[in-house]
Structures are given as structure tokens and as C-alpha cells.
Amino acid sequence: MPSERAPAGGAGAAVEIVEVGPRDGLQNERTVVPTAAKIAYIRALVDAGVRRIEATSFVHPRRVPQMADAEAVMAGVPRRDGVSYIGLVVNARGLERALAAGMDEVNVVVVATETFCQRNQGMSVAEAVRSFAAISERAHAAGPRVTATIGASFGCPFEGEVPVEKVAELVRQCAEAGADEIALADTIGVGVPADVERLVHAVREVTDLPLRFHFHNTRNTGYANALTAAALGASALDSSAGGIGGCPFAPAATGNIATEDLAYALRRSGIRSGVDLRRVVSAAELIGEHLHITLPALLGRAGDFPGTRP
DSSP, X not given: OXXXXXXXXXXXXXXXXXXXXXXXXXXXOSSXXXXXXXXXXXXXXXXXXXXXEEEEEESOTTTOGGGTTHHHHHHXXXXXXXXXXEEEEOSHHHHHHHHHTTOSEEEEEEESSHHHHHHHHSSOHHHHHHHHHHHHHHHHHHSOEEEEEEETSSOBTTTBOOOHHXXXXXXXXXXXXXXXXXXXXXXXXXXXXXHHHHHHHHHHTTOOSOEEEEEBOTTSOHHHHHHHHHHTTOSEEEEBGGGOOOOTTSTTOOOBOBHHHXXXXXXXXXXXXXXXXXXXXXXXXXHHHHHTSOOSOSHHHHOOSSSOOO
């Protein structure tokens, strides 16, 4: 379970960074990355001090071709004490694959709106909740921890605003169905700090499970949202080395917040993340070379402060 921590900025304050670059970062990229490069990327992230990594997803390769080599990736990742690998699963078949691959955790998405849920998972919201319950029960019997991610918690590209009461109700249902952790996802990057505050208060009315947040920087609010979530007691924050990625089923859902930029902001705010900034920058540059892109992250360009260019 995520460790308890002092309030943000206080003595001993800490928040866990969940690295999602190998999954959410790569899944929307057009250039297919070789398996060996993915493994090298994950190894570099582990060397940088990241201890929870969403390494892949167990979905049909026709839906997300970039993740077609999930089993091969997991066969090659470094297995070290304290490092936990997360796999995204969407159905019973995906869970069985994840268990066979030796995942330490599984992440299951329940999208908050009917239109997006149908497009993303081919089922209604109620069906997604029932599917989550079945996956959670099977996963717990086999060992892995289970995260329920409420997708489009902050807004939907098809239906617009999402009431906080609706998100809180889905959180309640997933908590009762066996979630070990709740993740609130701003899948299309529309939220602002006031939205984070409203959601945290609403969700805390229905569960005391650890809260994790997944922010995109589509409208340049992702880092402000992450710092707000940390100040409100978030146990974990998702980010992607280099700031790559997005959701292939959500129009204009551009990059995740960047791990190196997030870790810098946390450190300057007095919050420990356990991440080595220089090594994260190196890991991001490694995958950026394979993708042939200019990384959205800024720390690698501007350099640390105080200090020299990483």
C-alpha cells in the first residue's frame, strides 16, 4: 500500500511518482518502439529511482498496436526488490495475460461517461463497473494489487462537463468492489486546481482509500493540478518521462505531465519523490531518440536549479 506521508511541504513530505511512459506514454505514438528499446527504457527508469512503473497494457493489438509485445517486454524487465510493475487490463482475458506475465499490480479503467466508455471499452459504465468487480476479485485471489482508474473524471471529449457526484459514486462502487487504490484521471487535460479540490472533497466523502491522480498537460494546467493534489494528500501522481503520450481514443488528448518536470516542482515545493532528475532526463532522451520527436518536457532543455544543465 502507498505509504502515509506528512502534509505537503512539511518535514518528511513525500509523494510517489507512478511512471506511465512505457504504457500511456508510448501507446499514442505513431513510431512503434522495438521491444528491446522498451526494456532499456524501463531499466533506465528503475535506475532513476522510479519504483512503480506502468509497464504495458494487455489489450488486443489491433486496438493499441504499440502494446502488442506486452509479454515480451515483461519477460525482459529488471526484477528488483521494491520495484512494482503495473499492467493495464480491460477484461478477463487481459487479466489472465497480466497474471501470466507476472504483474505486481493491475490498473482497470472505468470511464465516467457513457459515450467515452463505449468508445474506449465497448461497454456501458454499469458494465464497466461489473467488469471491474470481477477483475478485482480474480486479481486479489492471485495476488496483485488493483487500482480503479476513473477515466474522464474532470471532463469528457464527447459529453463535456462531468458532475463530481457522478465521479464520487463510481469511486464508491469501485471501492466496494475491492479497489486497493483510486486514481482520478484527467484524460483530456481540462481540469484546473479548483476542480482537483472539488473532486478530492467529494471522493473523501465516500472512501479513505489512497488517491492517485493522472494529469495531462493539454491546456497547460497539469503541473498546477499535480501540486494541488499533492497538497491535498494524494498518495501518488502519474507522469511520463519526457512528457510523451496521450489517449488514442480521446481527441486532442496530448501529453502526460513529464516525470522530470514534476519531480523538479515537487522537490522545490519540499516534497520528496525519490527520483533522480538527471537519470530521468537520460531515460527520456533514450526513448525520444527512438520516437524521433522533440520531447515536450522542459527540464532537459532548461537544466536543474540550482545546478548545471542535466
